Amino acid sequence: MNPTVRPTVAQPLSPHLQIYRWTWTMAMSVFHRITGTALYGGTFLVVVWLVALASGPRAYDTVAWFFGSLIGRAILFAYTWVLMHHMLGGIRHFIWDAGYGFDRDRRLGLARATLIGSITLTVVIWAIALLVR
Amino acid sequence: MSQVDNRQNTALSMRTPRARVKGLGASGHGAGHFWLQRLTGASNALLMLAFVVIIALMAGRTYPQAVALVSHPLVSIILILAVVSVTIHMRLGMQTVIEDYVHSHGLKFAALIANTFYAVAVAAACLYAIIRVSLGGLA
Ligand code: HEM
Ligand code: HEM
Numbered sequence: 001m002n003p004t005v006r007p008t009v010a011q012p013l014s015p016h017l018q019i020y021r022w023t024w025t026m027a028m029s030v031f032h033r034i035t036g037t038a039l040y041g042g043t044f045l046v047v048v049w050l051v052a053l054a055s056g057p058r059a060y061d062t063v064a065w066f067f068g069s070l071i072g073r074a075i076l077f078a079y080t081w082v083l084m085h086h087m088l089g090g091i092r093h094f095i096w097d098a099g100y101g102f103d104r105d106r107r108l109g110l111a112r113a114t115l116i117g118s119i120t121l122t123v124v125i126w127a128i129a130l131l132v133r
Numbered sequence: 134m135s136q137v138d139n140r141q142n143t144a145l146s147m148r149t150p151r152a153r154v155k156g157l158g159a160s161g162h163g164a165g166h167f168w169l170q171r172l173t174g175a176s177n178a179l180l181m182l183a184f185v186v187i188i189a190l191m192a193g194r195t196y197p198q199a200v201a202l203v204s205h206p207l208v209s210i211i212l213i214l215a216v217v218s219v220t221i222h223m224r225l226g227m228q229t230v231i232e233d234y235v236h237s238h239g240l241k242f243a244a245l246i247a248n249t250f251y252a253v254a255v256a257a258a259c260l261y262a263i264i265r266v267s268l269g270g271l272a
Contacts, residue, residue, distance in 0.1 A: 037230060040223045043255050050212075050262035053203060056271065057196040064199075068192070076188075083181060090174045097171065129189035 024111040031114075032089035035082045042079050080125055085118035166225055173222035180215035187211070197272040209267040216259040224252035 020026070052063040066072045092110050095101045101110050187208055191199055202208055227248045235241040265271070 033230065036223075036226050040227050043219065043223060046216075047255055047258045047262075050203075050259050050266075053199060054262035054265040054271070060196050060199065064194075080185065083185070087178050087181065090178065094171065094175070125185060125189070129192065132189070133193060 025107055028089065028092075028111040028114050032086060032093075035086035035089065038082050039079075039086055042082070045075070045079070077122070077126065081118060081122040084121040084125075085114065088114045088117045088121075166228075170222065170225050170229075173218045173225070176214070176218040177222055180211060180218055183211045184215050200266055200272040203263065204267040204269060206267070209263055212263050213260060216256055216263070220252045220256040220259075224248060227252075 049063055049067070052059040067076060092101070092114055095110065101107060187202070190202060194202065203212065228245060231241060231244045231248060235244050
């Protein structure tokens with residue numbers, strides 16, 4: 001049997017991302033990856049903090065001063081939000097993995113809950129942290 | 134019926150002849166990555182909430198007080214578990230991201246190696262520091 005000869009045609013390309021309208025679910029999916037990647041880099045801050053603590057008071061005081069400064073606090077605040085968002089996004093994945101939350105309304109509800117929940121948790125954590133001091 | 138050899142370039146493939154004969158591809162361990170990502174995701178959720186509390190308690194402490202907090206056995210153990218869980222999770226997660234976006238063979242290879250090095254270096258530095266602090270003698 002002879003092999004089928006196919007005409008060479010340009011492969012069809014799938015439409016590119018930018019032509020799609022943004023939706024909640026798409027935005028939260030993208031955000032899960034962005035926050036995961038940000039946390040990946042942010043772990044370096046944890047290394048700096050712990051190694052400074054193990055290195056002695058001079059190193060630690062410098063790092064503590066930085067994290068206590070306005071920029072340092074802004075970074076920690078953002079870190080908290082990114083972490084909470086990624087955590088809730090992960091829990092959303094677990095709900096899907098268990099087979100729930102795929103219909104239109106719940107999909108949308110979960111996507112919105114991720115954003116609203118992460119902002120709420122971040123504010124609550126910082127309010128408690130500042131009040132307890 | 135003619136046979137079509139649709140195997141990958143066998144000169145370049147790292148797949149063993151036996152694996153090729155079995156023809157199962159990645160099945161069997163294909164879900165391992167997926168599952169470990171979920172498992173460490175779940176442990177991350179618990180451990181990172183504890184981590185946030187620990188960080189909040191660190192604020193405004195003097196050096197001896199900070200050392201005292203981290204060297205508390207419960208805090209040390211939670212931090213160690215968090216480091217192990219997070220570094221495994223972030224390495225797997227970044228591997229997925231690299232595989233999705235880096236298509237050049239050589240670059241992908243380099244990126245995957247760098248990813249592992251980063252995760253292991255982060256884990257080693259954190260674990261060293263936690264153990265160094267908790268074994269005492271610093272403050
Ligand atoms: C309508 C257009 C799009 C289609 C058809 C599409 C398709 C997909 C598919 C099939 C996945 C894998 C889902 C999974 O197994 O978890 C995915 C994940 C992802 N996509 Fe898209 N995508 C679109 C738009 C976008 C846009 C605009 C971006 C970024 C600007 C993006 C970034 C991502 C990211 C970061 C992930 C991984 C997130 C996750 O797995 O939860 N996507 N996309
Ligand atoms: C706090 C609790 C956390 C939970 C519940 C969680 C859960 C998850 C889940 C379920 C995924 C897979 C998503 C998918 O299949 O598309 C994921 C991806 C990822 N996570 Fe986490 N995670 C957590 C914390 C972290 C931390 C602390 C880091 C980094 C230091 C991190 C880094 C990543 C990265 C880089 C990805 C890959 C992103 C992607 O493929 O789109 N995660 N996480």
